[in-house]
Amino acid sequence: MARSAFTQAELRFLARMRVGRLATCDAGGQPHVVPIVFAVEGHRLYTPLDEKPKRVAVGQLKRVRNILVNPQVAVVVDEYDEDWSRLAWVLIRGTAEIVAEGEAHATAMYLLRDKYPQYAAANLERRPVIVIRPTRIAQWGFLGRPTADVT
């Protein structure tokens, strides 16, 4: 039942979607959720830690503090349509890690630059990324075109 790799239909949908939402939870069970840009490959989802206005240090971001005490996360990527028969989402539950260098970081930088032209001039290399390893992937609704692996 619990899938940890994306289907082809999910990969197409996730490549087309520009924003997802990352949910984390602190030690006291309080959830937190923020919009994220992201990129995926077969077994990973990557999201960068952008600099914030007023230059909040990355380690002070609530999502980061939550992940450091509880690496369990969830990401939903959904498409809204006023025709509710066309709603769709992919829900990824998994474990998150903050990564500042190395192969996973380099892969994230490449995929994020490829997906988002906004990063063309950005100095992404100095930003940590959140690397999420899915442990359970679910989908619902109309992902964009009928495929055999839509459940």
Place this chain on the structure above:
Amino acid sequence: MARSAFTQAELRFLARMRVGRLATCDAGGQPHVVPIVFAVEGHRLYTPLDEKPKRVAVGQLKRVRNILVNPQVAVVVDEYDEDWSRLAWVLIRGTAEIVAEGEAHATAMYLLRDKYPQYAAANLERRPVIVIRPTRIAQWGFLGRPTADVT
């Protein structure tokens, strides 16, 4: 610091946005997040429990099971734009309750029908709603038009 009522700018933004994302957390600290339709008034956010394909019982929905063991929730409502200087979100943290009847339920039905014409022919009265009482509201970015109360 912690606000529990929406500002006028937030109410305008939340009225314009058609979809939010609700994060819950189970007893083991695993977050869950799903897209939701919603309506707000000054001190409350309402989201209905829609019937699902295959008629999953409302009590079996993961969001409901999580709320019953841990009523702490978070909702983010955000607007994406390829011009990243125009990104915006409102983050609501609070406590959730499943309500099947009474005044809060009637208010939710009225507000949801008023916002979503898709509900015109739906038998909403028989569906429970999640009523969220904000304990902490935060906002970030460009909510739509400059106003004095945007912090």
